[in-house]
Amino acid sequence: MASVALSEAEKVYIMHGVQEDLRVDGRGCEDYRCVEVETDVVSNTSGSARVKLGHTDILVGVKAEMGMPKLEKPNEGYLEFFVDCSANATPEFEGRGGDDLGTEIANTLYRIFNNKSSVDLKTLCISAREHCWVLYVDVLVINGNFNCASVSRIPRVRVLEDEEGSKDIELSDDPYDCIRLSVENVPCIVTLCKIGYRHVVDATLQEEACSLASLLVSVTSKGVVTCLRKVGKGSLDPESIFEMMETSKRVGKVLHASLQSILHKEESLGPRRQKVGFLG
Template structure:
């Protein structure tokens, strides 16, 4: 995001005063996230899976496309996942058009790491012909409105989109080449990783900040958790310092929030399946 977005000293002092009183803008607790809304499989013809996630006023679309391609040489029998993010002026006037900037690259990488390191998808099941043909899953994220905490919203959107994904079946013809069939099968998810980002503002720690809170934060750290409470990823951002003795308390706080995030996600997926999808 452009440095043009500046929180005034008056607003900063107000936010800090509230935090000193154990309060936040909007009345939330320090470790309380905003309401989450899921819209699953909103694009049925141009994507294998899709979802819109709204976290407070932050809104992100995620779509999944599947394409046959070549595997990586060191993993010839595994499919491929690639993640991208787009932050455009549509989401905020402080974003600029053009190639992905540092914020977009980091957003994609942190989301990708949580998905990949949790092994939520068995990539061997995406292999068609070892060393020759595999499914490549493209997870594309588009931020529609940026009001803080894009990382957590992006991970939720990606998992929600993956949960609706259906991959075409493939048969190998007499020439040994793959033929994509009309019939599709549901992509199985073995785990449901979510990320929780803690922001340090002075002596305070909060999760799921609105943009004004986010912009005055000294630093942040994002933990990815699977449903077995394992930390699958971690990423620190910002120029502020986190002391070693702060990490365990932060991780425990984030773990509790991850349970709420995941419960909301699984509830939305269950409701989606009940509708016969």
């Protein structure tokens, strides 16, 4: 949770504003701040992205390497997550604090992507039971909370089989001869903070200081909730959880539409920095 110190009068002012759907910065409860999305920022990766949202600054790099499929899923590739929380961002990330938070975020990502509707892992399979692509997703939390996605390109591969039945892998040398993974079904993580009797998305540090509990909801572009996680020491009643899930579906669809628009624009114009305002 936030480490900002607020007086009781400031907390009351923020809470009363939220009840009237008017936050301190003029946004409504379901409105995001302007988001800056920059892709292809790390040259030695298969895909990378940097997202800035308020005090949040996240850098993600994806590397594709060949590996062997898991025994229980011989026809699929898989993802591995590593999250590093920069100690320069906040004193809370120093020592074990940053390691524990990084492990917590990585475990959340595993749960979010542990379903068939997020990424088609069968497209990562090269040869059943023998070769597959493993996507290593490295996340650097430079500042703030986690809420980010990345796009990956995978080199095109051909499997050659000789007369004796042995297989040989031929990897394309052309950097443009690649397959871009579809991210249309990849969930977006919507964080909702409960403040008083209502909840807000994209909370500021001051608003987080007024909230005792938050709900992280991963939502697909079709509004399907794939994962839920409560954060904070406070409790959430069933009615509040239902209302927050419904809000996450509405906001998630808008978030997906805006992100997809940026990615499609990048495809036609080439990699470049884009700024987009997400409206709830």
